[in-house]
Amino acid sequence: MADLSERVTLEQLAALVARRATGEGEASYTRTLLAKGVAKCAQKLGEEAVETALAAVGADTKAVVSETADLLYHLVVLLQARGVPLEDVYAELARRTRQSGLEEKASRPG
């Protein structure tokens, strides 16, 4: 089990990504990726999602953890690129907890 005393929450990661987006100075992978635009960030998210899915059906549990960390990071970067606050996603998740998954699915358009 990991040491949770040094855990990084998605909120902390989003705040760090936001700082990197506006910051100057030292080299930053985050800033370089954001500078390439939403489409590049979306492409990276898609790649990491596929890599996570492939890891999940493999035998290496550490790879699942590592790929999931990559996926969450790139999701946070994409939200930053699109200007969507993490809080809006949390609010949507909270709204959905008030109904069953089947009810939520039925309420979707299309």
Ligand SMILES: N=c1c2ncn([C@@H]3O[C@H](COP(=O)(O)OP(=O)(O)OP(=O)(O)O)[C@@H](O)[C@H]3O)c2ncn1[C@@H]1O[C@H](COP(=O)(O)O)[C@@H](O)[C@H]1O
């Ligand atoms: N969590 C992450 C994180 N996860 C993955 N990555 C990077 O995401 C990249 C994705 O892996 P790939 O194999 O696709 O990399 P690549 O081929 O070099 O990527 P591209 O050239 O295609 O963009 C790697 O370079 C990883 O280092 C991350 N980069 C940054 N963070 C966090 O963001 C913080 C700020 O990082 P900087 O912006 O670099 O200061 C860090 O302290 C971390 O907390």
